Structure formats: C-alpha cells, structure tokens
Amino acid sequence: MEIWLGRLVVDLIRELGLGNAQLANTTSSMDFVKGVRGLFDEEIESSLSQLDTLDQLAVSLHNIQRQLDLSINNVALTRSLDVRIAVTPGRLVFGIPELATRTFPQISGLTFAYLLDEFENLSEDQQRYVNTLVREKQLPTTFVIGSRQFGLRTQETLSAGEENKQGSEFDLVVLEDAYRTSDKYYHSFCERIIRKRLDAAGVDVYRPERLDAYFSKPLGGVSGLEERARIHVSECLGDQDERPWIIRLKDQLLQWSPGQDIGKIIEEVRFPSSPLHEKFAVLLVYRSWADGNDPLREARQFRFRIEALANGARVGDDLATTYKHYRGDLYAQLVSQLRRPQEYHGIDDFVLMSGYLPRNLLVLLKQVTRWSLFLGEHPFRGELISSKAQTEGVREASNWFLSDSKGLGRIGEETELAVRRLGGLFRDMRFADKPVEVSCSSFSTDRRGLTDRAIAVLDNAVSHSLILKVPTGRRERNTHVLQHKYQLNPMLAPLFDLSVARRGTANFTPEQLVALFDPSVDAEHFIAERTRLLARLNAPFSTPTPQPALDFSE
C-alpha cells in the first residue's frame, strides 16, 4: 500500500502539470525526484538512482509495484516469498505530499487527502495498517475513509496495539444518523432525488406539486380506515356471510368458554355498518376475557360508547384513545383476515420504509416501477401506479434488502435467521387476538442476561442495518435503567406485514431474546418460547394477566 499510495500522489502531481517539459529542467522537479529517492531506506530498483524526471519516477514506482505484485501473487504456487521491504511504513505516504508542498510553490500550503473507499473490503490486518497511518498521520496529509457500517473491523493499530479513538484520532459520520436528525429534511431530500431522476428520464416532474400524485391510493383514494374497511368487507363477503373475526370469536368461546352466553356476546359486538368498530369491540371482549372479567357484561358496557364513536360523536375518554391507537393494527388484521395483501402506498410510506438510506428508496421505487410496467401501466407518464404494483414492488424490495444486507460468513446466515424469527414474532404479535403493543416493530433491552452469541448476532444485525439502533433509548419505568432500543429496519416491514411506522416497543425477556438471536437455540426451543409469549395474546389467554396501562411513549 505504501508504494500504491506513493504512486497515486506522484501521478497526481504529474497530472497537475508540475513536471511538464517546461519545468523538467527546473530545480523543483529534480529536487522532488531526488527527495522521493531519499525516502527509501535502500534502492531496490537500479533505475531509482538514475531518475531525474517525474515521468521516470512514476515508471520506476510502477515497476517496483509490479515486482511486488508478481512476487506476492506467486507465493501460493511457489511457497516462497522473495520480497525486500525497502521503505519504512509511512515514509512515502506522508513524505511524498510533504516534499511536494515544500518543493512546488504552486501547491504550497495544500492538504493532501487520501480517499479510501470500500474499507470493508480490507482484512483486519490491513485495516490495522491503515489505522496506524491515521494515528501517525503527518501534515499535510489526511484521510477520508468510506465504509459500510459492518466494515469497520477494528480500531487497533500497529503502534503497540493502541486503538484509535473516535473524537481523538478520527471523527465518525454515520450517514443514516445524519439523515435521522430531521425527518422533514430527509423527506424533502428524498423528494429532490426522485424529481432529479425522473427529470433525467424526461418526466415532467414539476406539474404535480406532490410526488404522491403519481401513485394511486388504496381503494381509489377512499379516505378513512373505517370506510376502507367497509369496502373491503363488501367486496370480499356476501351480505349473509359471517365475518371471519366473528366466526373466530364464536369458535374460541365455544371451545374455551362454553359456559358463556355466546350468542348474546356476539350480538353486543356486532356493528354491521362499521367493520372496524366491530373489530374494536371484539378486541375489548378479548381483553375482558384475558383479565378474567365477564365479557358479556363488559361488552354491553362498551357497546353504547363504541356506537357513539362509530357515529362520529366526540367521546372523550380512554376508549376513544384506545381506539385511535389500535385502529391501524385492527385495519391490518381485518385486511389479513379477508385474505387481502397489506397496503403500502405512496411516497410517505416509501420514505419511511427506506430507513434513512436513499439507496433503499431508489431500489424500492425501481421495483414498484417495474411491477407497474409489468402490469401494463404507464408509470410517471400520465397514469397512476396501481395499488397492486406498489404492494408487489415493496415486497420485492423487502426481499432484496434482506438478502443484500445479511453479510458474509456464518454469522450472516445466523443473522438472517434471527431477523426472520424476530420479524415473524412481531407479525404474530400484531395479528394476535389481543395485541398489547401498537404497531410493534421495536424492542428494548438492557442486554443483560443475553448469551455472547446472541449479542454477537444482534450487533451484527445492527452493523448491517437489518436492525436499527434507535439513538435515544428509554429508561425502564420502574428501575430507570437505560434500555437499548432497537427497531427492525422498516425496509423489512412488508416481508412480515408490519407497519412501517415506529410506535410500540416490546419488552422481551432475556430468555426470549436469546431464543431469537442465539443460533444455538434450535427451532423446537424457539417455537416453545414463542408459544409461551403468544399464549398471553391469543385466546384462551392461558395465564390471566392484569391489563397493563397503555404506554405509547417513545
């Protein structure tokens, strides 16, 4: 690398014309070449001693590099390495820029910045070497290093094993964090990217004021989840068909609570003209059942207040707040129970899904556009992109994201398994009879009680952005211990039928987190742990639990 970087600087100086024919005979050029020769501890190439010009120097360095490459490339075949290290590490990397600024007045005072991209492609040993250069850097040289988050394998150096410290030897800029500081700015940044791309493709991007105008809305733009729920039901069920959630409740009561007056309970929860409120009434019956209360009595008590809600009256109590928080998930359950795909539509959803990475947004839009074309539509050319194209496109993008992000090695496979377990569990929780957390796609933990392997997989998922670390954790309500908070990347939401918004946070026990993240936990044990968790959320709610106070704090 020493020779490689040295060559780059020499080539740059030649490109700047500092060694051109008119200057070749000046002292500057010859002094520079002589100075570079002097940086070597010994001359490993005979032509080094005869160099006068920059061109000759460049050729000589190229030859040294080539000889080194050939020797190294043949080691595996010959099992011998014949290489002589003729320069102390750092002498060329720092020395050539220093010489250049001292020798050529035209670039005096300039800083040389080495830009090293795709740092993740270097091995740990190679990164140690670069870290050492960063630690020992000398003016006028600096470094800008680009890497995927998972690619920073070590901060160790070759300087007695010292580690570089953020804020001291280097500053770290995580692009997602920079974007996350302002949702509004990130949204508008994404819009500008999209408009620019569409403009380059010849689309008139300035006529629609909002990019959302290119995308059709669910059910032709019907506003309100309640109305959309009504339309879904009318399209999927005949007038005489029983609604699936009613059937389910009936069957469960028959099986687990046959002593109840099931017919009367069902009558109290029916809201034929508002399926979403009906779902809400069913949820309240489940909560009542789980609490060990009398579901028929409570259903009667709730009914008139739900009726008022359904009629649009202002009902200023806990019930209205509860409905407001749960209606999104209840709608998702309704759609699922009618065997319709979950709805992911429009720029706002897509920007949220991108997880603060514009690249994800572009891939998502690309997939949506491709599906639109496949369906015979004319996206961005006067025809709206259909719901189907959007739904199928986001699912493709979600699949792509999981396989693209999982990383190399066995830990990559283990991380994918953990993410699938976690996503599947969030889905089961969302579609349970009695979900507790609203639109849950996050969890918090103080990381205590987790096995080393579980922590390794969790951290790997975070470094590969499959799971996002929420910058501000929260303090546990009772102990005030700071909890680390993690969110399943919203790009994965469609894969598991989750909401793209971050709302409720699950409190998994250490045992549950180990089951999720430790790859040594086999499928049988994971399923057992999952079943235990879900037993609280699905009839017959095997362990009656007092309903916790709703907590929607972020």
Next chain:
Amino acid sequence: MTMDYSLLRIDQYQATELEALPEWDIFISAYNESQRVITVFDSVRAQRKEWVIHPEYDFEDGELPKTGVVRVLHTRDEAEFWHDYFSEADFHNLPRDSRICVDVTGFMRPHLMLLPRMLRLLGFAQLDIVYSDPREYQSGEKTQFSKGAVTEVRQIRGFEGTHLPSGDEDLLVIGAGYDDDLIRRVSEDKRAARKLMMFGLPSLQPHMYEENRLRAARAEEAVGPLPARSLLFAPANNPFATAQELHDKIQQLRSTGFTNLYFSPLGTKAQALGFALYYLCECVGSSASVVFPFAEYYTRETSIGLARVWCYRVELDWLNV
C-alpha cells in the same frame, strides 16, 4: 494477439458409450454423490484411479467411496490443496509424459481452474479433462448448489493480477450459474465495475438456459442493468468455445479501453475451465484477476442422470506461465 481455441480437441461420448473412453495412467475425480460422477469413475480404465475428497462436501469417514484410492484433503485453500495432493500422490516422481485425466464434474471451481497451472509448473505438457452433462438438476431452477454462508470473496490463487488504481473503467465478467447469491456477492465486491455476463447457450439441456436466466435475474439489483451488448454466450459444456468468446469480447473491448479486468466463473465446471484457459493463456501478469465467492459447503448431489461425457485435451504448453 490471435488465439484459436477451436484447435483444441474435444471428444463426446454418450452415456451408453463410456467403454470407448480412452485409457489413462492416472484418473482423478472429486467424489460427490452424483450419479454422473460415480458412473464415470467406475467406467473409466486407468492404471491408477483416485478419489479426491473436498472438505466442502463435508463427508464423514463412513460416507467415503469404497473403490479406488481415496485421498481426503482437509484444506480449502486451492493452492495448498494441490500441494498436499501432489505430495500424497507422489506426483513429483510421475513421468512427465504420463497420461493424466481429471474429471472436473465434482471439483470446486477454484481448484479445477488452478490445476492446469500447477501441472504446468511441475512440467507436464498435456492434460485430459472430462466433464459429464446431467439430464436435469434435482429441483430445476430452484436447485441449491452452494450451502451455508459465503465466507469471502477473493482472488483465486494463481489468478491474481497486477492491478492499477481502479476507476469507473473496471470490467467484471461473470459466468452466470444458478447460484444467484454467488452472483450477488461477487457483483457487490466489485460494485463500481461494469458487468458483463456470460450464459451457457446452448445449455447442458434445452430447458436449463431459461432456468439459468431466471436465477441470474434474482441478482439483478447487485449486477445492475445489462444491455444486450453486455451479454456473452458460449456452449455450457465447451471450455474452448468459452475461452474463444472471452478472447473475442475482450479484444473488442480493448478498443474502448478498461482499467482492470475481473472474471468470476460461476456457471458449469466446463465454463470455469474455459475461463481458466483464457486467463492462463492471455492474462497472466496483466491487470486481470479471477475473483470468486467462496462458500462454506456445497450440496453433494444436485443432478439427476448422466446424458453424455465430454473429454477435452488441454495442451499445457499453451499456457503462458
């Protein structure tokens, strides 16, 4: 430079004609559970017949073949693999005009690619290579070849070039196989490079071309757009035609220029051999490398049946090593 790989000899044998295969002094095959590998080994006549066991197939002792000499290699490094094998099989003392034949069907691609170079360095002048076509793959386009994680993407030993600082003009030529994850990995490793993709056409069986395209399409996001001029085609079971196609295309691209050249043969073993021949004849010492996504394990049986056997005569003195 003009190269004509069609001058190299190919012979074809139907599944019912295996007794017509030539006789060799030493026949080497990499054991797996495919019928085509076992049938060819059993049918071939040679003074020495040797099984090589790759650690990637993860065989237990009780699962090893009972016929022939069995050499279990424990290293995954392709250069050390051959060093160890040559040492165990006493290759250094073999007469240099020995008739050597290798069935590459079960070999890992990096290992089969390196073998001609290693034999040339030992002083051998000729090598016969056998490859057998399956009737079909076990699960069609859903057939899983590599198993487990891809552990690294790196240059294959003996196929490392002397590169220039890369820019936008790097080229990556991918030999597309069914393993879309491998295509994805290598494409991601050379993110900035312009991609060309070679498909086996004619394919080993007529339906396999479509299966191949379907699988390769899954890696589309990593590969990027592939206009028609970025597609190459060569018969999936003809390494010489593969080498010729590479030669012709690269010659054509030299006029527009590129900085560094990378190859990654992820298709059939015959295709991989073609890439190896092209590289060893024309690219050694240049700014070209073969990069490969190394997976932990490979499925032991992916194919059904044996359609035909090909025998390629590789003239090792053609190699520029």
